[in-house]
Amino acid sequence: xxxxxxxxxxxxxxxxxxxxxxxxxxxxxxxxxxxxxxxxxxxxxxxxxxxxxxxxxxxxxxxxxxxxxxxxxxxxxxxxxxxxxxxxxxxxxxxxxxxxxxxxxxxxxxxxxxxxxxxxxxxxxxxxxxxxxxxxxxxxxxxxxxxxxxxxxxxxxxxxxxxxxxxxxxxxxxxxxxxxxxxxxxxxxxxxxxxxxxxxxxxxxxxxxxxxxxxxxxxxxxxxxxxxxxxxxxxxxxxxxxxxxxxxxxxxxxxxxxxxxxxxxxxxxxxxxxxxxxxxxxxxxxxxxxxxx
Amino acid sequence: xxxxxxxxxxxxxxxxxxxxxxxxxxxxxxxxxxxxxxxxxxxxxxxxxxxxxxxxxxxxxxxxxxxxxxxxxxxxxxxxxxxxxxxxxxxxxxxxxxxxxxxxxxxxxxxxxxxxxxxxxxxxxxxxxxxxxxxxxxxxxxxxxxxxxxxxxxxxxxxxxxxxxxxxxxxxxxxxxxxxxxxxxxxxxxxxxxxxxxxxxxxxxxxxxxxxxxxxxxxxxxxxxxxxxxxxxxxxxxxxxxxxxxxxxxxxxxxxxxxxxxxxxxxxxxxxxxxxxxxxxxxxxxxxxxxxxxxxxxxxxxxxxxxxxxxxxxxxxxxxxxxxxxxxxxxxxxxxxxxxxxxxxxxxxxxxxxxxxxxxxxxxxxxxxxxxxxxxxxxxxxxxxxxxxxxxxxxxxxxxxxxxxxxxxxxxxxxxxxxxxxxxxxxxxxxxxxxxxxxxxxxxxxxxxxxxxxxxxxxxxxxxxxxx
Numbered sequence: 001x002x003x004x005x006x007x008x009x010x011x012x013x014x015x016x017x018x019x020x021x022x023x024x025x026x027x028x029x030x031x032x033x034x035x036x037x038x039x040x041x042x043x044x045x046x047x048x049x050x051x052x053x054x055x056x057x058x059x060x061x062x063x064x065x066x067x068x069x070x071x072x073x074x075x076x077x078x079x080x081x082x083x084x085x086x087x088x089x090x091x092x093x094x095x096x097x098x099x100x101x102x103x104x105x106x107x108x109x110x111x112x113x114x115x116x117x118x119x120x121x122x123x124x125x126x127x128x129x130x131x132x133x134x135x136x137x138x139x140x141x142x143x144x145x146x147x148x149x150x151x152x153x154x155x156x157x158x159x160x161x162x163x164x165x166x167x168x169x170x171x172x173x174x175x176x177x178x179x180x181x182x183x184x185x186x187x188x189x190x191x192x193x194x195x196x197x198x199x200x201x202x203x204x205x206x207x208x209x210x211x212x213x214x215x216x217x218x219x220x221x222x223x224x225x226x227x228x229x230x231x232x233x234x235x236x237x238x239x240x241x242x243x244x245x246x247x248x249x250x251x252x253x254x255x256x257x258x259x260x261x262x263x264x265x266x267x268x269x270x271x272x273x274x275x276x277x278x279x280x281x282x283x284x285x286x287x288x289x290x291x292x293x
Numbered sequence: 294x295x296x297x298x299x300x301x302x303x304x305x306x307x308x309x310x311x312x313x314x315x316x317x318x319x320x321x322x323x324x325x326x327x328x329x330x331x332x333x334x335x336x337x338x339x340x341x342x343x344x345x346x347x348x349x350x351x352x353x354x355x356x357x358x359x360x361x362x363x364x365x366x367x368x369x370x371x372x373x374x375x376x377x378x379x380x381x382x383x384x385x386x387x388x389x390x391x392x393x394x395x396x397x398x399x400x401x402x403x404x405x406x407x408x409x410x411x412x413x414x415x416x417x418x419x420x421x422x423x424x425x426x427x428x429x430x431x432x433x434x435x436x437x438x439x440x441x442x443x444x445x446x447x448x449x450x451x452x453x454x455x456x457x458x459x460x461x462x463x464x465x466x467x468x469x470x471x472x473x474x475x476x477x478x479x480x481x482x483x484x485x486x487x488x489x490x491x492x493x494x495x496x497x498x499x500x501x502x503x504x505x506x507x508x509x510x511x512x513x514x515x516x517x518x519x520x521x522x523x524x525x526x527x528x529x530x531x532x533x534x535x536x537x538x539x540x541x542x543x544x545x546x547x548x549x550x551x552x553x554x555x556x557x558x559x560x561x562x563x564x565x566x567x568x569x570x571x572x573x574x575x576x577x578x579x580x581x582x583x584x585x586x587x588x589x590x591x592x593x594x595x596x597x598x599x600x601x602x603x604x605x606x607x608x609x610x611x612x613x614x615x616x617x618x619x620x621x622x623x624x625x626x627x628x629x630x631x632x633x634x635x636x637x638x639x640x641x642x643x644x645x646x647x648x649x650x651x652x653x654x655x656x657x658x659x660x661x662x663x664x665x666x667x668x669x670x671x672x673x674x675x676x677x678x679x680x681x682x683x684x685x686x687x688x689x690x691x692x693x694x695x696x697x698x699x700x701x702x703x704x705x706x707x708x709x710x711x712x713x714x715x716x717x718x719x720x721x722x723x724x725x726x727x728x729x730x731x732x733x734x735x736x737x738x739x740x741x742x743x744x745x746x747x748x749x750x751x752x753x754x755x756x757x758x759x760x761x
Contacts, residue, residue: 005343022349026353030356041362081561083561087564087568090567181326184361185330185331188338189357189359191362191365272634
C-alpha cells in the first residue's frame with residue numbers, strides 16, 4: 001500500500017475484504033505514519049484480529065502472531081537460549097578455553113527466536129499481532145514496554161537487538177482486565193464495536209454475495225435483535241457470515257421461525273442463551289404454518 | 294477595545310497548540326490520565342490528518358489521548374464543549390459577530406413559512422444531513438425571533454420544537470402524497486441538539502460572555518440514594534470494580550511461595566553451572582480463588598442500598614466462579630441459581646423479589662433467625678477456605694440478634710466480612726446491633742460509595758487497604 005491518505009488505507013483494506021469504519025481506517029493510517037503500536041479493544045468477535053490480518057494482506061507484509069495466554073513468559077514470546085545445543089558445544093569443545101566457549105555459546109547461533117524476536121529481527125517489514133494481551137499478567141506487559149516504544153529487545157548476554165525495519169504492531173484486548181497505563185501510553189487506541197446495520201450488511205454481502213439482498217437485510221436485523229439481548233456470548237461478525245452461508249446452503253427464502261430454530265446453533269453457542277433467544281426473538285418471527293394458512 | 298487597525302489582540306496565548314493544551318488540561322481535570330508523550334503524539338497525529346474534516350480531527354485526537362472506553366466517554370463530552378467554547382470565546386474576544394448592525398431586520402422582515410420549514414426539517418432528518426439541520430435550526434430560531442425566548446435554553450428548545458409540531462413516530466404524508474419515513478426519538482434529539490447549540494451561540498453573542506464551565510457530573514463516585522435513580526450509574530461503578538477484581542488476581546501471581554519445579558527454567562539455569570542443576574526453579578503458584586458466600590439484606594430499611602448490593606452480587610457472580618449468594622429479610626433464601634441463569638439485571642431483581650420467599654409476615658429483618666437458618670443449611674460446607682460476606686445494616690427491629698450463632702458461623706468460615714450501607718456514625722444507634730456482630734468479623738466496612746467498595750475489594754483479593 002502506497003503512502004497516502006486515510007481514504008487510501010480504507011480502500012486498500014476494503015480490497016482485501018475488510019470494511020473498516022472511519023476511526024479504524026484513520027488509526028491504521030496513523031499507526032503506519034507515526035510508527036506507533038495500536039491497541040484495539042472491543043467485544044469478542046468484532047474483527048479485532050481480522051484488522052491485523054487485513055493490514056498484513058493490504059501492505060503485503062508477513063504477519064507474525066503472538067497468541068497470549070495466562071503464564072506466557074519471555075522464553076516463549078521473545079527468545080530462549082538453545083540449551084541443548086549449548087551443552088553439546090560445551091561437551092564437544094574439548095580443548096578450547098573457557099573464555100572462548102563462553103563467548104561462543106552466547107552468540108546468535110544458539111538463540112531460538114520466538115515471535116517477538118522474529119518480528120524485530122526480520123529483514124522485511126512485518127505486521128506483528130499480539131493477540132489478547134489482557135490474558136497475560138502484568139509482568140509480561142511490562143516486558144513488552146521496551147519493544148513497543150523503541151522496537152528493540154535487550155538480551156543481557158548479547159546486547160540490544162533493534163528493529164531494522166519498522167513493524168506495524170497491533171495489540172488486541174477483550175477488555176477483560178484493565179491494562180497498565182504504561183502500556184496504553186505507548187499505543188494508539190482504537191475501540192471497535194459491533195458494526196451498524198448498514199455496515200454489517202455490506203460486510204455480509206462482501207463475503208456471501210450469493211445471498212439475496214432482502215434476506216441479508218433480514219439476517220442482519222435478526223442478528224442485531226439477538227445482540228440487543230444480554231447474552232453470555234453475543235454472535236460475532238464471523239458468525240453472521242457463517243449463518244448467511246448456512247441459509248444459502250439450506251436454500252432458505254425467508255427467516256421464519258422454523259428456519260431460525262434449525263439454524264440458531266450457528267450463532268448461539270450457549271444453552272442458556274439458546275433458551276433466551278428462542279423465547280425473545282424466535283416468537284417475533286413469522287410462524288411458517290400460520291403464514292400459509 | 295476595538296482599534297482602528299483591526300481586531301484587538303488576544304488575551305490568552307494564541308494558536309491551536311495552546312488550545313489543545315487547554316483541552317488536555319481540562320481532560321486531566323476530569324480524571325483522564327494524559328502523559329506528555331501522549332500530547333506529543335496528538336500533535337504529530339494532527340499533522341497527518343485534514344483539519345477540515347471534523348471527524349478525522351476528533352478521531353486522531355481520541356486515538357492518541359483517550360485510551361479506554363471510560364476516557365473516550367469523557368473525551369466526547371468535553372470535546373464538544375471545549376472547542377465550541379474555545380471558538381465562541383475567541384469570537385467574543387475579537388468582537389466578531391455573525392450579523393452586522395441592522396442586518397437582522399432584513400432577514401427577519403419576511404415571514405418564514407412555518408409549514409415549509411417543518412417539511413424541510415423533516416426531510417433533513419430523514420436524510421440525516423447534519424449541516425442542513427444546523428442551518429434549519431438557525432432558521433427556526435430566527436423565525437421565532439431572538440430575544441423573545443425565556444432566556445433558558447432548555448425551555449426554548451422545547452418551545453420551538455412544539456411550535457413546529459415535530460413529534461417522534463409516524464409522520465403525515467407530504468403534500469404530493471408521498472410517504473415519509475417515521476422519525477425516531479434519537480433523530481429528534483439530534484435536531485434538538487442543534488437547536489440547543491445555536492441558541493447557546495446566540496446567547497453568548499448577545500451577552501458577550503461565556504457561561505462558567507462546570508466539571509462533569511461525578512456519576513461514577515456516588516451511589517444512588519433511591520432505587521429509582523439511574524441503574525446505569527451503579528453498573529458503571531460495578532464494572533470498574535469487576536475489572537479491578539480481574540486485575541487484582543494477577544497482581545498476586547509470582548509474589549508467593551512456590552511449589553512445583555519448572556523443568557525448563559531449571560535446565561536453563563543449570564547452564565551457568567555447566568549443566569548441573571544446582572539451583573531449582575519453581576513454577577509460580579496460581580492465586581487462590583476464594584470460595585465466597587454472600588448474604589444480602591433486601592429489607593425495606595436498606596432499600597436504597599439493596600439495588601446497589603444486588604448489582605454488586607451480580608458483578609461478583611461474573612468474577613468468581615465459586616460464589617453462592619443468599620438474600621434475606623426474615624428468612625434466608627439461596628439465589629445462586631437465579632444469578633447463574635439470568636444475565637439481565639432487571640430480571641434478576643424482579644425474580645428475587647417475586648420468588649425469593651424471604652419475607653414471612655412483617656417484612657422486618659430478623660438477623661437471629663437468618664443466622665440459624667444459614668447455619669443449618671450451609672454449615673457442613675463452610676471451611677477455612679471460605680469467605681463469608683454479609684451486606685446489611687444490622688438493624689434487628691428489636692429482635693434477638695443471636696450473636697452467639699453468628700459467632701459459630703464466623704468460627705467455621707475462614708474469613709467473615711461485613712459491609713454496612715450506613716456511615717459508621719450511625720452504627721449502634723437505635724436498633725442497630727453492629728457492635729454485637731463486629732467482634733466476630735474479620736473486618737467491618739462502611740460501604741456507601743464505590744470508593745468504599747474498592748477498598749473492600751482490595752482487602753478481599755488479598756491486597757492492602759487503600760487509605761481513605
